[in-house]
Amino acid sequence: MAFEIKKTGKVYDVCIVGSGAGGGMAAKILSDAGLKIALLEAGPKYDPADPDQMTQLKWPYESPRRGASTTRPFGDFDAAYGGWEINGEPYTKKNGTEFDWFRSRMLGGRTNHWGRISLRFGPRDFKHRSYDGLGDDWPISYEEVAPYYDRVDKMIGVFGTKENLPNEPDGYFLPPPKPRLHELMIKKAAGNLGIPVIPARLSILTRPVNKERSPCFYCSQCNRGCSVYGDFSSSSVLVKPAMKSGHVDLYTNAMAREVLTDSSGKATGVLYVDKTDLQEYSVNAKVIILAASACESARLLLNSKSAKFPNGLANGSGVVGKYLHDSTGASRSAFLPQLMDRKRYNEDGTGGMHLYIPWWGDNKKLDFPRGYHVEFGGGMHMPGYGFGFGMERMNGKYPGKDGATKAAGGYGAGLKDDYRRFFGAQVGFAGRGECIAREENYCEIDPNVVDKWGIPVLRFNYTWTDHEIKQAKHMQDTFEQIIHEMGGVANGTKPGADTMYGLENPGRIIHEVGTTRMGDDPRKSVLNKFNQAHECKNLFVVDGGSFVSQADKNPTWTILALSIRASEYVVDQLKKQNI
Template identity: 70%
Template sequence: MDSYDVIIVGSGAGGGMASKILSESGLSVAVVEAGSDFDPALEEYRTQLRWPWESPRRGANTVRAFGDFDAAYGGWDIEGEPYTRKDGTQFDWFRSRMVGGRTNHWGRISLRFGPDDFKRKSIDGLGDDWPIGYEDVAPYYDRVDKIVGVFGTKEGIRNEPDGYFLPPPKPRLHELAFMKGGKKINLPVIPSRISVLTRPVNNERGACFFCAQCNRACQVYGDFSAGTVLVKPAIKKGNVDLYTYAMVRKVTTDEKGEATGISYVSKVDMQEYKLKARVVVLGASACESARIMMNSSSPRHPNGISNSSGTLGRYLHDSTGASRSALMPEFLGRDKYNEDGVGSMHVYTPWWLDNKKLDFPRGYHLEFGGGMRMPNYGFGFGMDSMRKYIKDEFGNAGPNGGYGAGLKKDIRSVYGATVGIAGRGESVPQYDNYCEIDPNTVDKFGIPVLRFHYKWTDHEVKQARHMQDTFEEIFHAMGAQVMGNKPGAEIQYGLAAPGRIIHEVGTARMGDDPKTSVLNKYAQAHECNNLFVVDAASFVSQADKNPTWTIMALSIRTSEYIVDQLKKKNIG
């Protein structure tokens, strides 16, 4: 079959949700994935509950970005699939070539955007407001909660909206310490909101058994991955065909500029094929969808499909990120026991301050780490630099040697005593942060690649400085010894390079005015009525929350709009 009602490019959060909603409406659907099939319940894919020594590299990240056992077939660099940078840009682009995409290994932090997050320009005058508000998206957030499952607690925080929550797991020892320290400095530390099942919700998924290896993808489907929770069930119910190893070149169009389908290169035989459809839905990730649209030039779309505004690829932005580590002296030499929990944090801190009283415009949330998870490759490295924080019973630093029995003793003492905090914040979208087609470079499939231009502004640098001050304040309040020197202005206070937090959004943003946006408020292309985008490319701004929950909520909204428009014969 080479003709469908709908073709969906990408099988991650947005594409996966679209496959569920559209197929259940009775439409015939093709899901086109650039990578391989993947099902963590099958032995051929399983990495969960494997010992580090089962890997020839002891789990090191020489093959996969986060280690051999991480459920991500890809990374920031993929052989034969380059991207380029200009003007000193340091942007890094993470791609997962597999069914479910990056939802197989993400942290599963599942936060709703709040009312303020859709209207930031009205608050601080920067960027642009979304053409929709929280009230437009709230019903779809509710449905995501019920379809996927998320634990948490109702807190009544206005811009951190509550949802339909499963019971949260109890805090672990290091998290209790963060809660204690937070209370001393009036910092809220509340149960996290994570898409992991703490109790069964249906007969097809098991509940979490607390191995803390969600990044390896769950063999009982206890955590959320788009492949296991959305795409595979949709395939089983019928109406969905899955195409793997299919690298999409472009959206094909007719003489009127309407989409007719897609053209893709098979990674199996390196031949080019075409699929036809009444509607094309892009969910390949913010940058990949923009790349496909820019490569889809035609007489009707000379600068790329739906790009007469010139904003396709513009306003690219990622979450800000900075982090710091510390040692809890009272945890040194602690008893060893299984405290794994879920594969993410059990508590976190939502943004708690008023930016009007600060010197930067947007907020951030805090993520807390620590505990006694299974050591992996690299654990114990850097002990020489850590010894100055370790005291013996007489108060002397560095009691043991740098190798042999002394090193083992130090490592055993430190295991479970280190803690960390990461800040994840909102950046202000900038027209001059963008991706474009590199006119001189193609990938191994002959498809022109992306070239990135991205610079942090003073807003993000000042936010990172505030993060570092906050980290130290919390550590001191909880009795921890901060390790290492505080990052200074010369390295932007430890601000991670753009792309490193893997929350890129905004390359085909929605808006009411076709002169300044690519999509309308339903994520429908302004200049191609039967083309839609269901990943984070449509975002006007990021918020200080992870984007996945909003991607899925908007995907439901867009998918049901597609069904409605097909019934009314306005498209297709």
């Protein structure tokens, strides 16, 4: 017996699937233009200022779990409803793949808990094939995207400094916060090694940009969602003002199943499952914009089969789901003896690093292509559950207050005293680099598995190559050099070839892009340079799926810039009656 599909009874100008960076920006731009919008979100509504949802400024002991294993990957108070594993929403892998897929089911998506690292791609990042012969060039240049980066900077706010580095474009910056002690030590040590360290570029307000948002008050808890909207989250900064326009209808707990099309192949709406009543509904619109994340949007297209699109919507090229790639990632931590017995003072700052290392290497002199940046951690932040020493060096012996050596830890007063002595003496390094997009890395529909909503799930195929492994080795060598120059002691054994030098599983850095890549040739790409599907003129994809290549930068600022560009193209094409 077939279930009846319920229709909303309203035809919108635009239906947007996903409310993260790309979807939120599309909702803002299109609502400002006066278009009537349906915004579909697979999770619940979220507002970090809502007392019932707010987790900012709570002590660890206020968690209802009180030390039990957390239900969220980044901690009990993290503003991410989801994770790499979600009950009832599986995904599968083949050929020994170790891909981990992060989903954030909530208004604003992943932008609620990310690190706010807001870097522009540079001129070289759009044209890498022209430099090293690997991958493909984008069909657009930095010069074409730069005006949209400028608008994102001014609309949202990002701190930083003008550095005039060739492939690290400067923008419109707010004043950066002062470096912390451990960051100054890293800067000095790295400088001695010829490695540049510059102020970080984070989308956190160090002074006001409008009346709706207050500047950061340096609680260092951006991952919990900001109650004064001092950092960038799509839910607070884009969707909230878009909703005030009166032009946006928000559909929460709406799990999109497929994009509907007519006999001519034109997109007519989106079919979704309401997670509260398990009924299927359709939302009809003149234009469909997918912004559900690179893999989720690919899943939607692959599940949208019809007589005209037997391999999935807009997939005549067979490229949907292919060229999937995530940032590389490797990390190391260290103990700094000179930071023991520190005087207590407020060192929280913003919820992220105040300094970072942009890519500085010359690939012509290295054994791998592309590059990475380095993020720092450390300081005297509020300890969480399980705070300890994490120190396995110097045979576990440390200088006591009387000058004699002793083993750290124990119990009672001695344990508490050691906690105080070692607090703030740890520093961490995390490399985030570029993986080269390859057709062999992809996601596809698993023919045998569905999720709890009855929707066929994704199956992943992914491997790292020597390019990425050698890049991770270079990361570890760099961390070791800086730690030694600082007079620190690296924690644990240096990762070696047996672990691919600590290279994280693909998907763990949560920067996956490329599954609906743009290009000028419809035989080799899914979208044109305006994020518009080659084979379906009223269908657009504005998440990271459109990326031809990743860079040694985080993708969010580029997603936002391209979403503005695509959204204004939608407005223009609607006016010209081309879609």
